[in-house]
Amino acid sequence: MSSEVSDPKKPFATTGRSRKGEPFVWLTAAGLALGVAMALGLLLLILIKGGSSFWPRRIEVMEVSNNGAIERIAGYITQENERKNADGTIHEEVQVFRGNRDLNPEAFRFIDRVDIKSTSQPESFWLIERLEYGPAIAEPVSLTTPEGPLNAADPAFEKKLDSILKAGRDARKQLLVIERKKIGAISRELEELGRAEKAGSVSPDIAEARRVQLQSSFETLQKEAAEIRAKLAESTFVGRAADGREITYPAGNLLGVFASNKASFSERVGEMAHRISGFLTDEPREANTEGGVFPAIFGTVVMTLAMTFFVTPFGVIAAIYLKEYAKQGLMVQIVRVSVNNLAGVPSIVFGVFGLAFFVYYVGAGIDQWFFSDKLPTPTFGTPGILWASLTLSLLALPVVIVATEEALSSVPRGVREAALACGASKWQTIQRVVLPAALPGILTGVILAMARGAGEVAPLMLVGVVKLAPALPIDDVAPFVHPERKFMHLGFHIYDLGFQSPDAEAAKPVVYATALLLILVVVILNLAAILIRNRLKKRFAVSSF
Amino acid sequence: MTDIIDNPRPDFIRVDDFSFYYGAKKAIHGIDMAIPENQITALIGPSGCGKSTLLRNMNRMNDLVENVRHEGDIRIGGTSLYDPSVEVISLRKRVGMVFQKYNPFAKSIYENVIFSLRVAGRSKKSELDETVERALTDAALWDEVKDRLNDSAFGLSGGQQQRLCIARAIANQPEILLMDEPCAALDPLATLKIEELITGLKDRFTIVIVTHNMEQATRCSDRTAFLYMGKLIEYAPTMQIFENPQQEQTEAYITGRFS
Numbered sequence: 001m002s003s004e005v006s007d008p009k010k011p012f013a014t015t016g017r018s019r020k021g022e023p024f025v026w027l028t029a030a031g032l033a034l035g036v037a038m039a040l041g042l043l044l045l046i047l048i049k050g051g052s053s054f055w056p057r058r059i060e061v062m063e064v065s066n067n068g069a070i071e072r073i074a075g076y077i078t079q080e081n082e083r084k085n086a087d088g089t090i091h092e093e094v095q096v097f098r099g100n101r102d103l104n105p106e107a108f109r110f111i112d113r114v115d116i117k118s119t120s121q122p123e124s125f126w127l128i129e130r131l132e133y134g135p136a137i138a139e140p141v142s143l144t145t146p147e148g149p150l151n152a153a154d155p156a157f158e159k160k161l162d163s164i165l166k167a168g169r170d171a172r173k174q175l176l177v178i179e180r181k182k183i184g185a186i187s188r189e190l191e192e193l194g195r196a197e198k199a200g201s202v203s204p205d206i207a208e209a210r211r212v213q214l215q216s217s218f219e220t221l222q223k224e225a226a227e228i229r230a231k232l233a234e235s236t237f238v239g240r241a242a243d244g245r246e247i248t249y250p251a252g253n254l255l256g257v258f259a260s261n262k263a264s265f266s267e268r269v270g271e272m273a274h275r276i277s278g279f280l281t282d283e284p285r286e287a288n289t290e291g292g293v294f295p296a297i298f299g300t301v302v303m304t305l306a307m308t309f310f311v312t313p314f315g316v317i318a319a320i321y322l323k324e325y326a327k328q329g330l331m332v333q334i335v336r337v338s339v340n341n342l343a344g345v346p347s348i349v350f351g352v353f354g355l356a357f358f359v360y361y362v363g364a365g366i367d368q369w370f371f372s373d374k375l376p377t378p379t380f381g382t383p384g385i386l387w388a389s390l391t392l393s394l395l396a397l398p399v400v401i402v403a404t405e406e407a408l409s410s411v412p413r414g415v416r417e418a419a420l421a422c423g424a425s426k427w428q429t430i431q432r433v434v435l436p437a438a439l440p441g442i443l444t445g446v447i448l449a450m451a452r453g454a455g456e457v458a459p460l461m462l463v464g465v466v467k468l469a470p471a472l473p474i475d476d477v478a479p480f481v482h483p484e485r486k487f488m489h490l491g492f493h494i495y496d497l498g499f500q501s502p503d504a505e506a507a508k509p510v511v512y513a514t515a516l517l518l519i520l521v522v523v524i525l526n527l528a529a530i531l532i533r534n535r536l537k538k539r540f541a542v543s544s545f
Numbered sequence: 546m547t548d549i550i551d552n553p554r555p556d557f558i559r560v561d562d563f564s565f566y567y568g569a570k571k572a573i574h575g576i577d578m579a580i581p582e583n584q585i586t587a588l589i590g591p592s593g594c595g596k597s598t599l600l601r602n603m604n605r606m607n608d609l610v611e612n613v614r615h616e617g618d619i620r621i622g623g624t625s626l627y628d629p630s631v632e633v634i635s636l637r638k639r640v641g642m643v644f645q646k647y648n649p650f651a652k653s654i655y656e657n658v659i660f661s662l663r664v665a666g667r668s669k670k671s672e673l674d675e676t677v678e679r680a681l682t683d684a685a686l687w688d689e690v691k692d693r694l695n696d697s698a699f700g701l702s703g704g705q706q707q708r709l710c711i712a713r714a715i716a717n718q719p720e721i722l723l724m725d726e727p728c729a730a731l732d733p734l735a736t737l738k739i740e741e742l743i744t745g746l747k748d749r750f751t752i753v754i755v756t757h758n759m760e761q762a763t764r765c766s767d768r769t770a771f772l773y774m775g776k777l778i779e780y781a782p783t784m785q786i787f788e789n790p791q792q793e794q795t796e797a798y799i800t801g802r803f804s
Binding site: 412414415417418419420421422423424425428432433436437 | 604606609634635637638641642644646648649650651652660661663664665710713714717
């Protein structure tokens, strides 16, 4: 296996490979390479699938033979695969997204390659984003406006359509203000009025008068909203699908049109940027399969930060006591083992605990004491973002405790003795010398805890995450922070789209894009924490021994 | 304190039949010795002879070790360290300590020096500034660091870091300075610098220094105690110990014939 070192003729004979440990070096390198490859592969897959869903593809018009007849289908190919028929022959088939859910039962369709007689990319076809039914793929035909019809061939057509689109965007913003803010404020006041009346602090006459007032302003607002809606519908967009059927749609409810086959590269890039920014900043539509994920991003970030805010002081203080003050013995050992075991408990168990303890016990108690006037409608006695962050902070607690204990033990004894010899008390020593020296290690633990919490979904489903919650936990309605509100989370959003969506195919690109986003959010949060840690490290430079 | 300097007490630190145990192991066997004020007293002896233990009892640093106990007494200026009315924290303010391995805090040079003032709750800027300049000057470090007081202490060389630790130990003007092999981790040049510094400090502090280095003991100490196996073998003026040792063990140790 190896040449003998004691060979007198070769006093410095090379040691054998295995004795030098080279195979093991290779083994460890291979292990690392495998891990990196898997992580990169996953990221690449998500990046390609998620990223490409935003790229405006060219619209293909295909002539497909279907039982002897020829059918025209417009759309873009989303997938190609091979299918084995019952007789053993292999068929190449493509999956085409043809949109137009108002005309077709399915937005996606599988077509055999051999049935496609011809394909072309006529410039006249548009991809049309709408408020309902998903996108349409059609040729524009005309606009019916109150001033009369306008043919697509008319040079004024596109200009008119643009102005309608813009008016539509503004009108929707107005609707949001009216329906969510103003009407919301009225219903809140009505609720409060009812409670005040029941409690006897407002006389029934005054309450009734105010109620009539509110009712009338509610009706005015409703009328306003109805007017805006009618205005949105006063022009009609008429398009023609590839099979010749007509699509009519209220022009004001169109979100955007894109002549995909006519667009130059830079226009495509612009459209992609537009879609990405819409995805990041809009609210979801159409059972979450369309629109953006802004509430989910916001919920994820707020929940993660709140969790970090709860877990850090709690974990650090617990670790300081365990390490510095508690008399080391059986009891402390038991506590330590229990804390470590907490890290191995399945996360759903934390969810159940959070529901039972935080929601049903603490939350219900808070309601009893402070919000009894609202009962039986629960305020805190129902899942919400506060309980979700507290539950996750329990989940991440062992990580912080273990990391902090490690960091505290890595502070050299000499430094502690030096502080004590200067006349510092034990607490002063910990506070002024030990903690600053341990800070980078503690922050590493906090970063790990944050990563753990941000990626967790299962317990959240029990303690606060919901499918759709456009009302954000922090907004401009007093008292601005609403810890009792339910929230959306990117991780849950992925689950919801992938498994609960009415049209799984339509949701697929959004699933990938959301997964990409979740990873990005976690990476950004972690990077921010790492940056902070490195700044602190520089300030408290690494000790030289 | 001024009258004390005019009139140094010969038994400022009084070790009185002092024994010390780590668990069941007896590390110090009934030592009696008187350490005079404003002099440098060296403790020498082979590793494990108890000299560091004795030193670390003079500011009750050994309280931190679990499962220890003592017999006998140590008195500073007549007061027993173990008197119930003695607060360890205020004791340590009177007895500064410098360790074998330089151990500055992860703070700026300035904050390192004034640490003992900070923990004592003093925060008057002028007082802190004054202290920093005085302590660093005493520690022969002022000229080297006066332009970068706010830099991290870890940017200094080893010898500078140890001098910073001395400055930190004397910043709050203790009466006694304990030094546990302060030059063990330093090169000869840095050692020389620290020895000069120690000699210069003896007008104002009573210094007890543990050393493995015979020459260091001869160069800077006034009196030397030789400890062996937890017992005080010989304690006399340094010249006498090195030129005319009374005990055979002492002679064997200082001449390097020690087995």
